[in-house]
Amino acid sequence: MNRRLFLRNSSLAGLALSTFTLEACSSSPSSAVPEAGAAAGAGPEVAPFELHEATVAQLQEQMKSGQRSSRALCELYLKRIEAIDKAGPRLNSVIELNPDALTIADQLDQERKTGKLRGSLHGIPVLIKDNIDTADQMRTSAGSLALAAHKATQDAFIVKKLREAGAVVLGKTNLSEWANFRSTRSTSGWSSRGGQTRNPYILDRTPSGSSAGSGAAASANLCAVAVGTETDGSIVSPASCCGLVGVKPTVGLLSRTGIIPISATQDTAGPMARSVHDAALLLAAMAGPDAADAATKSSTGKIPADYTTFLQPNGLRGKRLGIEKSHLTGASDAIALFKTAVELLKAQGATVVEVEVEKLTDPLGEAEYDVLLYEFKDGVNKYLATAGAEVKTLADVIAFNTRNKPKAMPFFQQEILEASEKLEGLGSAKYQAALRKSQQGARAALDGVLRANQLDAIVAITNSPARCIDLINGDSGGGPGFSSPAAMAGYPHVTVPMGQVYGLPVGLSFVGAAWQEGPLLGLAYAYEQAAKKRVAPEFKAPFVG
Numbered sequence: 001m002n003r004r005l006f007l008r009n010s011s012l013a014g015l016a017l018s019t020f021t022l023e024a025c026s027s028s029p030s031s032a033v034p035e036a037g038a039a040a041g042a043g044p045e046v047a048p049f050e051l052h053e054a055t056v057a058q059l060q061e062q063m064k065s066g067q068r069s070s071r072a073l074c075e076l077y078l079k080r081i082e083a084i085d086k087a088g089p090r091l092n093s094v095i096e097l098n099p100d101a102l103t104i105a106d107q108l109d110q111e112r113k114t115g116k117l118r119g120s121l122h123g124i125p126v127l128i129k130d131n132i133d134t135a136d137q138m139r140t141s142a143g144s145l146a147l148a149a150h151k152a153t154q155d156a157f158i159v160k161k162l163r164e165a166g167a168v169v170l171g172k173t174n175l176s177e178w179a180n181f182r183s184t185r186s187t188s189g190w191s192s193r194g195g196q197t198r199n200p201y202i203l204d205r206t207p208s209g210s211s212a213g214s215g216a217a218a219s220a221n222l223c224a225v226a227v228g229t230e231t232d233g234s235i236v237s238p239a240s241c242c243g244l245v246g247v248k249p250t251v252g253l254l255s256r257t258g259i260i261p262i263s264a265t266q267d268t269a270g271p272m273a274r275s276v277h278d279a280a281l282l283l284a285a286m287a288g289p290d291a292a293d294a295a296t297k298s299s300t301g302k303i304p305a306d307y308t309t310f311l312q313p314n315g316l317r318g319k320r321l322g323i324e325k326s327h328l329t330g331a332s333d334a335i336a337l338f339k340t341a342v343e344l345l346k347a348q349g350a351t352v353v354e355v356e357v358e359k360l361t362d363p364l365g366e367a368e369y370d371v372l373l374y375e376f377k378d379g380v381n382k383y384l385a386t387a388g389a390e391v392k393t394l395a396d397v398i399a400f401n402t403r404n405k406p407k408a409m410p411f412f413q414q415e416i417l418e419a420s421e422k423l424e425g426l427g428s429a430k431y432q433a434a435l436r437k438s439q440q441g442a443r444a445a446l447d448g449v450l451r452a453n454q455l456d457a458i459v460a461i462t463n464s465p466a467r468c469i470d471l472i473n474g475d476s477g478g479g480p481g482f483s484s485p486a487a488m489a490g491y492p493h494v495t496v497p498m499g500q501v502y503g504l505p506v507g508l509s510f511v512g513a514a515w516q517e518g519p520l521l522g523l524a525y526a527y528e529q530a531a532k533k534r535v536a537p538e539f540k541a542p543f544v545g
Contacts, residue, residue: 025204025468025542040202040503040540044088049221051076053536056124056224056278063112063123070105070112070123073224074168077125081171081222089203089539093216095130095194096138097171105168120281122166127223129214130172130194131179132156132269133258142260143177143191145408146400150389156258157293158227158269158286165285170223173213179234180210181262181376183412185474188212188238192408196469199241200537201504205466206475208241210234214272215242219537225273225282231262231372233463233483235270236495240462240507243497243534245279245524247271248483250514251490252298253283255290261379263372264295265439266487274534276496276525280307283517302515310518315526317349322453324460325354327480333501334461334480341498341508341531345459348530353453357460360445361485367437368488374431377420394421411471442488450513457516457523458485462495462507486511496524497533503540 051059051073062068068076078097085091098104108123128134131142133152141147155163162169174194180186188209189197197212199205200220207216211228215238218226228235230248239246247270254269261267271282287303289296304310327338346352380394391397398417401408423431449458464479486493491514495507508527510520528534 040543043203043539043541046084046088046539049080051080052221053274054221054224055275056120056281059124059224060120060122069109070168071102071109073123074101074105074125074170077170077223084220084539085217085222089198089200091198091200091216091220092195093173093197093207093213093220094127094171094222095143095174095191095213098169099137101125101168101170108166108168118164118166119285120165121162121285124167124224125170126162126167126225126227126282127170127173127214127217128159128227129175129211129229131175131229131260132159132172132227134159134169134172136169138172140260141193142179143175143193144397145192145404146391146397147389148193150387152258153388154258157255157290159258161286161288167285173211173217173226175211175213176209178417179229179231179260179262181231181372181416182414183474184415185412187411187469187471188475189469190411190471196471198469199466200539201243201466202540202542204469204542205504206241206469208238208463208466211238211272215239215244218272218274219243221536225271225278227269227282227286228272229259229267229269230487231266232368232487233481235272236483236493236507236509237463237481239272239495241466241505243505243537245271245273245276245497245528246495246507247279247283247517247521248486248493249283249287249517250299250492252295253303253515253517254286255288255293255296257290257292260383261376263375264379265371265375265435266490276521276528277308277311280311280521283307299515304518307518307521310522311525312522313526313529314349315522316345316530319350319456319523320454321345321350321352322355322357322449322455322458323352324358324458324482325356326358327461327482328354330480332461332464332479334464334506337499337501337506338461338508341527342459344531345527348526352459353455355449355453355455355458357445357449357458357485358482360449361442361488364438364441364488365484367434367441368484370430370434371438373416373420374423374426374428374434377423378426412474438488439490442485443491446485446489446491446511447513457510457512457520460509460511461498462509465501465504465506482509482511490514492517492520494520494524496528497535498531499533500535502543505535
């Protein structure tokens with residue numbers, strides 16, 4: 001979930017979104033901005049890694065040539081997880097490892113020896129978010145102690161697709177508990193089961209949520225690629241804050257079966273990777289219609305066999321892009337990066353025009369929040385009814401948290417769970433009105449701007465640099481961000497690294513019409529190849545003067 005959504009519905013709603021500047025972390029609510037030339041301090045020493053920034057293609061070449069096996073790749077990533085996730089910088093991004101990973105890798109290595117290759121991910125180690133079911137020894141908890149013992153009996157549909165493509169599910173990643181839909185004062189990247197995930201660039205900064213663990217892990221080279229989920233911002237925001245490519249697909253491109261839900265109309269899984277090419281491979285491996293998820297029926301005939309065919313270095317030439325006007329002014333440290341990116345887009349042959357999407361979609365935020373409150377109760381109750389977990393309903397989860405408050409709620413409460421539980425069903429007139437306002441309003445806004453200006457995509461700042469981790473006060477607000485328009489509409493959104501502010505990454509967003517993942521990946525790839533702004537994290541200590 002996107003923190004900006006909660007800020008619109010809390011006491012922090014008055015914060016101006018255009019006045020964000022990077023603050024030094026402090027217990028004081030009015031921390032000073034670092035002086036010019038200030039830098040983050042040296043963090044824990046991290047040993048060189050043999051697979052540093054390795055792409056899927058490079059890993060495949062190593063396995064093809066016999067240089068390394070899938071088992072060897074998995075062993076290297078597992079050692080990396082032990083060295084910097086559980087020790088050293090202690091990113092705390094992996095909530096659980098798959099005890100069967102090496103056995104699966106051995107099986108895939110044997111298949112390779114016999115000439116059987118399942119697909120482009122054959123033997124590739126992948127980490128997935130801990131709200132995605134796996135029918136193995138791992139648990140699926142959404143980071144909640146109430147589900148800490150829950151083991152799914154069936155793979156989520158996208159996990160089944162990943163296994164069919166030959167991926168090795170190396171483990172599961174930590175997340176903002178209940179995908180950041182528990183409290184209006186929550187801290188992104190924290191869960192009662194998994195604790196706090198840290199940003200690999202500067203360790204006292206948030207990795208953003210709710211796919212915090214997937215973002216931190218993929219960025220820190222703890223896996224080849226990772227899978228996150230998004231309702232509003234939970235893929236693109238941690239991707240931006242962790243220097244990654246993130247893809248929030250059209251709702252219905254990827255099945256949601258076997259994923260602990262928030263919203264039937266906005267939820268989707270998606271790739272998080274260090275390159276657009278790897279994200280395209282992962283997206284293709286997971287896409288496909290699922291009879292158990294009605295939303296995927298609309299994807300029939302709209303999924304290309306290979307998203308990498310859209311990836312051309314000159315992909316910006318002749319394209320027409322709408323630049324979010326509100327992101328060109330203000331005090332945010334990300335604005336200068338955005339202006340530089342716009343000039344690069346033009347230099348690569350794109351025509352740019354200024355557009356104003358946020359002024360059309362920001363007023364829809366209250367309706368979106370109502371939609372999520374209604375759909376969360378309905379979706380969670382349906383999931384728990386058949387999950388085989390000890391808690392059977394949302395009311396059971398709330399009661400569990402109340403009984404176990406010292407462990408389950410040591411920092412913030414469960415106001416959102418309680419507000420959702422009080423609501424009636426999806427037949428409510430208020431729910432239907434809110435859904436029409438948010439979903440149809442966002443689609444009308446995006447479609448209207450795209451058509452009126454004959455645009456291939458809308459371009460904006462994904463979000464501001466990572467804020468401080470603050471378990472007492474929760475996430476702070478402010479700064480430009482662009483997750484909500486595509487989230488409410490159910491349209492695709494791709495973010496790609498745009499540069500850094502004080503050593504913290506910021507992403508550039510490309511948003512388009514439904515089912516336009518391929519063209520958007522093409523635009524993002526052309527920008528990525530021209531800009532080359534991905535910089536691996538160095539696990540720096542907090543800012544010093």
